[in-house]
Amino acid sequence: MISKGNYFVIFILLFMVFFMFMFAGVSSHVLSDASENIRAEDKAEVSYEDREVFSAEQKKRAAILSSDGETAAAKLLEEWCIYNKYSYQLYTSWVPEEEIDTYDLLLFSDYKLTAEDSDILYSYANLGKTMIFTKLPDYSAIVADPQFAAFFGIKAGVEEEMEADGIKIFSDFMLSKERVYKEGDYFGEEDDTRIDVPYYSLASGYEVYAVGILDNQKELGIEDKELPPLLWKTTTEKSFVFAVNSDVFNGVPLLGILTGFMAQEGDVFLYPIVNAQTISVLNYPYFSGENDETMQKLYSRSSEAVARDLLWSGIVQILKNYGSSYSFFASPKLDYAAQDKDRADYLSFYLREISKLPGDMGLSFDHVSDTGLAKVQEDNEQFLEENLPEYGLTALYAADFKPEEIAGNADYEHLRDIRLIMSGYEEGDSLIDFLDDGVLSVKFNQDGYQHETMDDLRMICVENALGMCNMEVDIGRVFYPESDEDEWNNLSLEWSKGDTYFKDFSKLDMVSVYEMEKRIRRFMALDYIYEREEKGITVRMKNFEEEAYFVLCTYNNSVESAENADVEKLSDTAWLIRALAPEVRIYLTEENVLEKPKNNKTVPSNPQ
Incomplete structure (x- = not known):
């Protein structure tokens, strides 16, 4: 028989258990209902403007030769030099031999070359420089002069313009594995792999890193080594x-091609990377009841219900399949001309769920109405003032507005803290740039809903050059569909396919846009030099903060150990280096070396 005292003790214990579970639930709700952006203060302290750099004599020096220094091609070469921390100078005319001798690397942009330039080209080549030609002379000029052709390693011209059915990029040229682009491949559904290229036969002593594929190769009697x-x-x-013998590599892909070339220059090549892959979910969460009629017709739900009940779980599952980049750019509304007021009914839900992932949230300036920037800024300022007065947004998606028009705008209190602006890439843009007041501009280089041949080429080249990929996924297309392709079941299917393209880069980090911003600022501020030594290399850095990332390319060498660094193998010829101090030593061991026979007997060099 249980006494009254024992009943009382049991009651107290049950009450305490009940109270603890209730408190845990409430506290979880309160803590995760994040009305403040906890990532706002997690930022890089180093400054690009105030950085210290090594002297030009200590660094690799590059001369850029371009017919016009204002062309997109010339600016891209400058951008590549900045990322690699090279000291560079742009020239729009031939440079005296004694001056060119002060450079290590000569980059030829859209400089129009003819056979009359042979003498000066050969004089440069006699100086022992690395020379990269991003555009070859005209086919007619090359085949008309054997000496001019020989400079580029060309034995003869085969055909002025041949249609190649596809492209093959060999493994170990970039961080990705071998890429074969041809009709029926798994890079999208479009037949976009055919290219027209000048067809040359090369003289002995060459190394080829990419060729054109011919479907009728056997019928033509062409061996693999003879492909264009x-x-x-x-x-x-x-x-x-x-x-470079094809326009297909022009623009952003050239960043990765240049880096691939440099990795073939010697037995060891080290270069800095960002090491940040991100996925930005644009126009979501969505806080409006706009276009309800269309949503009811397609999904039998209101716009708010579609956003919360239909989209949320699907978006989170796809993001988890990709990795751990949970970055959202919220949209209070998309039609700024409509009278519908933005709603914050589910704001607490989204903040709580995003915090649990854990994820982060920025703001989207996207719109479907013919609305000026001032109206978008005013409406978003009002939304933030009423609903998120203490959140501290620091990241923004510019949509079709120019980032430089948004940066450093002191007229709106809740937009003053913006330090990262994401936007789409257009020809001539830098992938990474600084705007007024130190605001960082970063361009998307992938669309989550499509992955055709050129999308993949752009991706692997940016990954090779920067260890970075920024994917955009526009959820606004669901709320304002233009065709059946914009229905969520179709969009989600296309987006979910894309994680397979990241497998070659699985050793690189998938991060939030806030972490990406911090890593980019450190990357841009960093300066470094390295020296090849008998047993490895020594790397010295300036403006180092906490960590820095590099790719080390080695041939006939492998990493044995490292001081002040973590090392991870990326491929047979590449290693990811995470520097943990301003000075790093990496010890290498040579491969493919014949060991001394165990019986101590040797074979004479000229046996009788």
């Missing part, structure tokens, strides 16, 4: 000469 070369290296006089 697209990227190659040859030796002319005392210099390495690298050539």
